[in-house]
Amino acid sequence: MGLQLTFEARDTSNNALDTRLGVEVEILDINDNPPVFQSNTYTINLKESTSQGDFVTAVVATDKDQSNTNNGTFDLKIVSITPTPPDNLEFFLEQSGPTGIIKFKGCLEHEKSKKYTILVEAKDRGEVVQLSSTCTNIITIEDGNNHLPVFTGQTGAGSIKERDRGDVPILRLQVSDQDTKGTVAWKAKYTIHGDKDQNFRITTDPDTNEGVLFVEKPLDYEDGSQRNLSVSVENEAPYFSCKVKGRPAMGLWNVVTTGGVTLTGEQPLLSTRQVTVTVEDINDPPxxxxxxxxxxxxxxxxxxxxxxxxxxxxxxxxxxxxxxxxxxxxxxxxxxxxxxxxxxxxxxxxxxxxxxxxxxxxxxxxxxxxxxxxxxxxxxxxxxxxxDQNDNLPELEMATMDMCLSDEHTEVNITAYDLDEEPYSGPFYFQLQGDDVKGKWRIDPDNGVVFLLINVSYTLSDLSFIIRYSIWALFLSTYLQLKSEIYIHLSQIHLNSCSQFLQFNPSTNSLS
Structure with missing residues (x-):
């Protein structure tokens, strides 16, 4: 960095420029500024299943001194890690210009340390004095599922009455898990084996992580007084594992990591418990x-x-x-x-x-x-x-009929019914009974239509009639006869006008 000065000589009488002199003064930098980080503290959450060599965090520092001198050039390094990592873990820093990238070798284990505090120093290369500053990196290890749950006990009677079902637990299974309580890596998931008829169900108590066994379908004592089951347990989160196999001098370590399988490439061996449920006999209904x-x-x-x-x-x-x-x-x-x-x-x-x-x-x-x-x-x-049998005689639809006495053709239709079904309900055969109907009445035997003969003269006493008739019902090729009677009421209205009728009262045998 330099300072440029210009000197001029002028004539005092007319102020004319006589001489101009340029002077350049170079200011020599001294190491009076330490490198400074962009942030004093960096906070990082890191999954336990993170693989070695992956990016953890980056720190950036600057120095106000001249950049192309030792005073403005600085080095980044890790000066302390608290707590001290176990022998299967090592943090390191890679510097690229003013940026330092923190990574690790080996395996993270939440159970050995939930948090690491890494102090990173930036120190310049000053020749007379070296200045430096630090930043703090707080790395929190988020627990993963690198520990499987293990059965530790059982409580409850383990018995149930036949035909019972509902929300009363048969028994409770206890497990232990080294992963953090309340996380998906800790929460247990139970599976029933040997329940071919799906009589049982098992749930997880969210507070205790216990497996709670219930009856889903009623059990029958006569099918067996005991039910033998096995229950396995795993976690909601997939299982993973990490193990250091070697530590070469250069580069990353030799590490074997797996997801969902063991280090041998096989499915992890789940903890299993044998369970016996006793079915109590009760009185079965006939x-x-x-x-x-x-x-x-x-x-x-x-x-x-x-x-x-x-x-x-x-x-x-x-x-x-x-x-x-x-x-x-x-x-x-x-x-x-x-x-x-x-x-x-x-x-x-x-x-x-x-x-x-x-x-x-x-x-x-x-x-x-x-x-x-x-x-x-x-x-x-x-x-x-x-x-059905032919045990019901035919009956009239109506017991009282009205007829009109006129100069024209006069008739009335008598209908009958039978409660029996075919072939016992018809067809019917109709017949008039008695000598007093001759010359006055005629009936169609097939359909029950009664005709008043118009060539006969009637007196007032002729205006009411009790017509006795028979209805014949066919039964097994034989006609059965029902004798009955119907009241016919006449009104003497000529010129084919039948708007008025005389009403016949059977009880008094009179017209009204």
Whole structure:
């Protein structure tokens, strides 16, 4: 660095320039500035699984002294590491100009030290005096999963009653893990082996890291009084390992690192525990096989007719129960159940046309009650399919009809119905009864249309009629006859006008 000066000589009378002299003064630098880091403290979080030779952090320093002199040139080095690293770890610094890059050789182990404080010095090369400064690098090692959990114990009864399920734990399994509590490297993950029917499930207690075993599906004592399982444990985070094999004088060390496998290249051997669950016997309910039975009979079978027998079985092997059979559902109270044998017979006539019969089926349910403690029940259902018989006579749709007496053709249509199904419900054959209808009435036997003969003169007393008739229903190629009567009310209105009718009252045999 230099200083340039200019001197001029001028005439005093006219101030004219006479002489100009230039002087250059060189200022010699002295070492009066130490190198200074951009930051006094650097904080770094480093994963435990970081590989050797990877970048850890960088420090940068500057010196205000002349850069091309020893006063402005400085060297970076690590002057201290606290705590002292174990023998499988070594930090080092690589300098490139004003920048120093910190790296390491070997393996990081959170369990040996969670944090390292590295003091880096920048010292210039001053010839008279050397100036320096330092910066602090705080490196925190984040724990990784380089330790597998190990089973240490078991608590709980390890037993459950058959058919029980829910949120009551059967047992709890304890493990230990050297990794940091609460991290994914510490959190346990359990797996059940040997549970082919998937009767069990296991969860992890987030506070204690214990494995908690539950029943997912109810167990049956008759399938075995014990269930033998094995449970393995691993961590949520993948397992990794690191081991130093050699320390050459130059370059990085000989290190073997693995992820998800052991150093031999095999899957890590997980800690496993054998577990035995005891199933406690309780009183099983009786069961019917099959639970639903079907029987077909004709309606109107005689009282005492045998229908079916329900027999229950007991799944309990330790104690044989006896059963009592009782009727549960019988809406028309038409069957009886033998309490000892389960035999079902009729106590009333079965009627297919009963309102309790749906789609030709009458349904009865039977329960079996055992003598265990506590008593248990099982239910069976009997569907009685009823075959139709011709046990219902035809009936009129209407018992009272209105007719108009006019000069024109006059008729009325009589319709009938039958509660039975085909072929017992028709066709019908209609016939008028008695001598008093001759010459006055005529009926179509096939469709029940009654005609008033218009060539007959009527008096007032002729205006009400009780017509007796027969309806014939075909049954197995034979006609069955129903005799009945219908009231026909007449009103004498001429010119084909039938807007008014006289009403006939059968009880008083009069018109109104």
């Amino acid at each position: 069961i019917f096989t099959p639970t639903i039975k079907n029987v077909t009979v004709e309606e109107n079978v005689e009282v005492g007719w045998y229908l079916e027998t329900f027999t229950a079985i007991d799944l309990d092997r330790n104690h044989a129960n006896t059963f009592k059979y009782v009727k549960e559902k019988d809406p028309s109270d038409c069957v009886a159940v033998d309490t000892k044998t389960g035999k079902i017979t009729t106590t009333k006539i079965l009627d297919r046309e009963s309102p309790y019969v749906k789609n030709n089926v009458y349904q009865v349910t039977v329960i079996a009650i055992d003598d265990g403690q506590p008593p248990m029940t099982g239910t069976g259902t009997l569907n009685i399919h009823l075959k």
